[in-house]
Amino acid sequence: MLRLYDTVHGEIRDLPMRDPGRLSMYVCGPTVYGLPHLGHGRFTLVWDVARRWFTFRGLEVRFVSNITDIDDKIINLALREGTSEEAVARTYEDEWWSAMAAIGVARPDDSPHATQYVAAMVELIESFLADDVAYLTSDGLYFDTSRVADYGLLAGQPLESLRAGARVEANNEKRSPLDFALWKFAKPNEPSWPASFGEGRPGWHTECVVMSLDLLGDGFDLHCGGFDLKFPHHENERAQAVAAHRPFAQHWGHNGFVMVDNEKMSKSLGNFTSLTDLLARTDARAYRLLVIRSHYRSPIEVSRVTIADAERALARLDTLARRFDLPVLGGEKLVKGGDYHFAGEAAQLYERVCAFLDEDLNTPLAVAELFDAVSAANALADAKHEGRAAELALCVTVLFAALGLSVDGGVEEHDAEVRALVVARDQARSESRWAEADRLRDELVARGWIVEDSPEGTRIRRA
RNA sequence: GGCGGCGUGGCCGAGCGGUUAGGCAGGGGCCUGCAAAGCCCCGUACUCCGGUUCGAAUCCGGACGCCGCCUCCA
Structure with a gap:
């Protein structure tokens, strides 16, 4: 049984499945206004690993992750650089996908763009107006959070306490500091879309609720993202679904941050390393290994030291592949567990690793088990038990490949x-x-x- | 101020009531012409102070330190 920590209930629960055997999964994607950094790398790796593991275990996973291609940050960058919003979005979306390919994150089944969904968003906002859940101010339309009884569910605190903690707002027309923009009226020279309530552009929180429900349907299974999206982003998505009387995600998963010197890596702090920079000097697989060596909900410290450490650990795996001439598995094609059957030590390893991963994706325990198996395989081979050793080594590569890590002895060209x-x-x-x-x-x-x-x-x- | 989380050996990082986590680095040995790789052995760590318990890194209380969210954020 596959289990995963659910943020709403604060505990590990069985993975919900609206249709048994099939899992619908939505991961909040990037706003494309800059190079993806290590934090983006971690969340994509974490959920890529989840998707791969669920697939390995026999589920048919529908994986959707959006691209936010209209947003204040994009507009500001376009203004600053004297170019169009479309050009900014296209440039950085290209960067995004090439970085994803480089770190071995498989393409989502769907990657909807916010700009393709504006009409649907307008429709939703109209229904909010009709139900008096949205209200008008001079700069746009806002969602009235007081109309959602259990607002604060994801934040883990009641509306009143959230309201008390809220900081001073720029817009004093808002009824509550917690209310959020559904629609922002267009300023001169800004991209905008027509709407019955006035030309403008959608707010960030509205796109994900519309796109996830459109592509995955009511009551889809799993909604994921970084811890910082829990509130207000996911809270607000959920609030809109509630207001629209549509069952939303059944289960919420959130991943921990990438830390630099014990501080969250983020664009606003400016302490980020872009994935592009990392990949220029590091085997991308080392970053994946670094990520799966700790639990997805824990913070990870990323530095040249921890990356170098992971690179050396990876070399140990590649050495195994060289010794046993192992096939290179993984990559864009997701591995399915049903294709492999093991005996002896390998079967035991397989069982143990599956048990760890099935229970809230405990990759660190799985990785520890796999490294133990590396030693065991080498020791068996040293003791001339070649067959058993080879079987165990193969099992190691299959399980790493299941997590998207291709162990690769690397046949290199020489003149x-x-x-x-x-x-x-x-x-x-x-x-x-x-x-x-x-x-x-x-x-x-x-x-x-x-x-x-x-x-x-x-x-x-x-x- | 509200809510949540964390403090583990040189570093990273699991564990969450009793048994070696694992990796990297370091030391010793085996193997090797010498190396490399591999194998074996080694550090006996859990912020502090109380408490519960036969027994606590693990549970409870307190202190200190740190981090995150409450604002854009993966």
Whole structure:
């Protein structure tokens, strides 16, 4: 049974399924006005891992994640750079998808754009006006949060207490500081859409509720995002669904932040590293390993030290792949558990890892178990139990692949000149000309190779 | 001010009542022509102060420190 922590109930619960065997999942996506940073990388990795694991376990997952392509930040950037909002959104959406591809996050089944859903949003807002749940101010339409009885459910506190904690608002026409913009009237030269209540653009909270319900339907299963979206974003999405009398997400999942020097990484703090920068100097798989080594709800510390640490751990896995000549699995194609059957130690490993992951995606325990299995496989092979060792090693790669981590021994290209050095070294070694062998090794090292001896002779790989 | 969370060995990071988490780094050994890789062994850690218990990192109370949300935010 697959279980997952649910924010509303504050406990781990069975994963709900409106249709047994099929899981509908919505993850709040990015606003495309800048390069994706490590925080975006974490939330996409976390939910990509979840999606992959649920798929591995036999569920048919429908995974939807939006692109917010109209927003104040986009407008401001377009103004600053003297370009159009469309151009800004397109540029950074392209950056987004290439970063996602680079870190191995599989494409959503649907990635709706806010600008494609404006008409539906207008319709929803009209119904709010009709029901007196929305009201007009000079700069737009607002949602009256007092009309939702259980407002504050996701925040975990009652409306009154939220209201008391709210800071000073710029807009004093709001009835409550908690009320939020459904629609912002267009200012000169801003992109806008027609609406019966006045030309303008939608507020952020309205798009996700409209798109998720449209694509996944009433009462869809799972709605996910970062902890910071819990309130007010998810609260407000939910409030609108309630006001529209539509059953909303049955289960809410939230992931922890990426921390830098014990502070949340965010654009507003300016302490972020873009994924693009990270990928320029790091194997993307190391970041995934770093992410799955801790629990998805915990904060993770990301620094050159922790990334380097993960890179070395990853090298240990790749070494295993090289030793056992393991297939490279994973990638864009999601792995299904039903395709594999294991015996002996591998079967036991499989059971244990599944038990950990089925219970609130406990990736750190699963990873620890898998690293134990790496040692075990090597030890078995050292003891000449080749068959058992190979089976266990294969199971390790299958389970890592299930989490989207491709263990890869990496066959690397080398030219004839390098090849000649390797051959010459093997020759020297076979004749016990050690000084010559060491000289040839030094030469290979100088060309950027790591040299290892094996029963089959000199093996090299990129340093 | 309200709500939530956290403080674990050199670092990262699990565990949440009794048994080695795991990784990285470090030390010793085996293997190796020497290495590398691999294997084996090693640190005996849980902010502090009380309490509950036969037994607490794990439960309760308090103190201190830190973080997050309440405003755009993954």
